[in-house]
Amino acid sequence: MNTAVDFTALKSRQMATWASGDYAVIGTTLQIVGEQLAEACDLRCDETVLDVAAGNGNATLAAARRGCRVTSTDYVSTLLERGEERARAERLPVSFRTADAEALPFAEASFDAVLSTFGVMFTPNQDQAAAELARVCRPGGRIGLANWTPEGFIGQLFKTLGRHLPPPPGVQPPVLWGVESHLHELFADSAARIEVTRRHFNFRYRSAAHFIEVFRTWYGPVHKAFAALPAEWAPALEQDMVELLESLNRAGPDSLVVPSEYLEVVITRR
Template identity: 40%
Template structure:
């Protein structure tokens, strides 16, 4: 039986692993050159405006936090990975955005109950391993009547399918960890939020991706820039046959998703709700 001390140590080790994974490669390049529209889309859906107190959970390099700050909102970008926050500070300065950056675990946010008018996350909180804990924290720090908004890759969409392709090549997940694309399932999210929210609005949309001219270009870019993909390749680095097989599988996935001109449509779930007023 695992005792409290062992559980704490296991969680600390898991978070350290996640912190390291997201520091691999160049996630800011993914956010700014592949999916730059997603952050502003979430900000718009959440109705962020001047003077709002906004928290971006698992903000990465600020793909949603920076656009929110540019509206005149008072924004805090929080993330587990300091390297991403450092990159975000540079990007924010380049765009003239002023906001705060805070290292924080999405499952144990260092903020007061009801501190924010808007609590949001753009393809970020979905990677927290314990979904209910992360959802509980997002609701907790949102004020009564405030907005909770998330934008997540769906299991059926391109990125969800990519994670399914990579799963056989990845190490087994630790006990209790849940698959990230579940955050893109309406029923799963509704269950996580429960009756603590009202006016829940969930819609599936797609982002148009034309960054890659051919499937091999997509594979090579994600192998170099995207932390989860890099981590999977490192797991099988000692087995050239499995590396070749994963190259083949990811190339086939991209080929299936691409139009003749190389464009792809990546599906995501956009959900907004209001914290119930007690």
């Protein structure tokens, strides 16, 4: 299937998507995920840590707060700038480098731990990205991932977007990284052990309308979806998002709290 996909063209479109809006507005709300992943990976002071597809640096900051020597990477340089601002504000020594998750510019076995929170799962060539994570992680080291599941809210949100704006043919959906059996396939040759914990992150907004306003303005995939649709089609997408949000809201009519399932993954490198 992958041989028919023009990954170069697809990646170029993806970079434009993630550079649109300002993911950092959303990303900062997800900080707790990076903290929990750092604990799950049992990061130690002075360990070398690579954050892949780091966005604005949630896992980066979590590792640096634990005394690790951190390199933070993303292929969108403006997101790295936001991470650098955060690290500078906390006086955390972090190295930032623009890099493609499918072609990491580091030698084999360079890092004690390799992390990615809701980042590497969006790479178009999943096999290549997984191989790169494993390549730069030392034997006995850990690969720590946080990946949205297909059944969770974000997985359902992407399914909703796909009904209105179908994804490119032949491309594996990102939420496959949230399927345990798929992870075993991706890391079959490199993992000594794969530990998976199902967790939930709670999206907290005033209302469904507030959530849509924020995501439509700042979150690249939603921002681009609305921009690509003819104006007369946008209300239908908005209504479908409202229905999804309200069906999962556990806060009652006066607020919005929507749990979104994700997999917290710790892979021990063979």
